[in-house]
Amino acid sequence: MIISQKLLEDEDSVHEAVNRIMPPEAEVRNIWIDPALSEVIIECDDPASAVGPKGSNVLALREEIGWLIKVTRAPARESRTQHDIRRYRKEMAEERKSLMRKFGTRIYRQKRPGEPWVRVTALGSYREVGRAMHLVTTNESKILVDVGAKPTSNISEVQPFFSAPELLPLDNLDAVIITHAHVDHIGMLPVLFKYGYRGPVYCTPPTRDLMTLLQIDYIKVARAEGNEPPYSKADIQECIKHVIDINWGDKTDISPDIKMTMENAGHILGSSSVYLQVGEGKSEHRLLFSGDIKYEKSWLFDAATVRFPKVDTLVVESTYGAPQSIQPTRQQASQELQDLIIDSLNRNGKIFCPVFAVGRSRLA
Numbered sequence: 001m002i003i004s005q006k007l008l009e010d011e012d013s014v015h016e017a018v019n020r021i022m023p024p025e026a027e028v029r030n031i032w033i034d035p036a037l038s039e040v041i042i043e044c045d046d047p048a049s050a051v052g053p054k055g056s057n058v059l060a061l062r063e064e065i066g067w068l069i070k071v072t073r074a075p076a077r078e079s080r081t082q083h084d085i086r087r088y089r090k091e092m093a094e095e096r097k098s099l100m101r102k103f104g105t106r107i108y109r110q111k112r113p114g115e116p117w118v119r120v121t122a123l124g125s126y127r128e129v130g131r132a133m134h135l136v137t138t139n140e141s142k143i144l145v146d147v148g149a150k151p152t153s154n155i156s157e158v159q160p161f162f163s164a165p166e167l168l169p170l171d172n173l174d175a176v177i178i179t180h181a182h183v184d185h186i187g188m189l190p191v192l193f194k195y196g197y198r199g200p201v202y203c204t205p206p207t208r209d210l211m212t213l214l215q216i217d218y219i220k221v222a223r224a225e226g227n228e229p230p231y232s233k234a235d236i237q238e239c240i241k242h243v244i245d246i247n248w249g250d251k252t253d254i255s256p257d258i259k260m261t262m263e264n265a266g267h268i269l270g271s272s273s274v275y276l277q278v279g280e281g282k283s284e285h286r287l288l289f290s291g292d293i294k295y296e297k298s299w300l301f302d303a304a305t306v307r308f309p310k311v312d313t314l315v316v317e318s319t320y321g322a323p324q325s326i327q328p329t330r331q332q333a334s335q336e337l338q339d340l341i342i343d344s345l346n347r348n349g350k351i352f353c354p355v356f357a358v359g360r361s362r363l364a
């Protein structure tokens with residue numbers, strides 16, 4: 001691994017400036033730099049003190065080093081995955097810089113002439129649960145939303161329809177967008193990189209970290225079950241290199257004719273609905289992929305964002321959408337659980353609570 005002298009010097013001066021400008025009461029724990037984006041992430045115990053009155057500390061720091069400054073609260077327990085991803089990004093800074101330039105050049109290419117049109121192709125998760133993958137094609141661009149695995153013992157159904165002629169060649173794909181980090185939405189993403197995709201992957205920062213954790217886990221589980229994993233760790237690393245984190249509400253150009261905004265879907269940490277504005281003016285078409293959503297506020301998350309300026313086409317998750325899929329109220333469900341626990345304890349029983357997927361439980 002070659003880290004350039006310039007990068008080491010940059011890093012030293014960033015550390016020096018942060019330590020000088022941040023007040024001691026901020027309790028800075030970690031300083032991360034992402035040279036590809038010229039971004040510094042400062043993890044501390046007291047973000048308010050770190051930011052300073054009216055953002056004065058952040059402004060002073062930005063003035064001095066010229067980098068973007070992000071201040072976050074240090075987590076109670078350090079995440080190994082997040083740590084590894086940030087370190088890997090730093091190591092890959094030069095390559096990521098040139099990738100960003102390449103992505104940018106492609107997004108702002110000359111538009112093709114001709115009548116605008118949009119088509120959505122179902123490549124997985126339609127009339128079935130799992131292996132979510134939607135292809136959006138316009139006269140200008142091709143975008144994939146989610147690349148999931150199907151939880152099934154039928155090997156031929158695990159992957160979405162990668163061999164669909166509409167999808168190939170992968171060089172023509174402008175971007176992949178990931179709604180959230182459940183395996184049925186991200187489980188097969190590294191397969192795209194194994195087959196040679198080298199374009200951007202857009203998702204929120206928590207989705208980036210969680211999906212990497214689950215993809216590594218997917219390899220372990222496949223091996224433990226005696227199956228050949230569909231991809232390697234190298235494919236996952238290639239994928240991390242191509243991830244561009246996007247925060248909720250930030251409108252971003254992702255191809256010459258598509259602007260994307262992600263909004264809270266209320267489902268798991270970082271889960272998003274994807275809002276695509278295709279074209280402009282009279283021919284503009286606005287598409288919304290809900291992703292997996294939670295319509296009401298839960299104990300863990302705010303309710304999904306459902307207010308969008310205008311939607312022409314909506315693709316909505318319907319896992320629990322059948323006429324008989326009526327959920328009990330929270331009060332009824334809590335009461336039922338409480339009765340079961342009391343009943344078991346009265347009989348000196350033990351209580352196990354299996355959790356079927358990431359982000360579906362919390363420690364009380």
Ligand SMILES: [Zn+2]
Pocket residue numbers: 180182267292
């Ligand atoms: Zn989900």
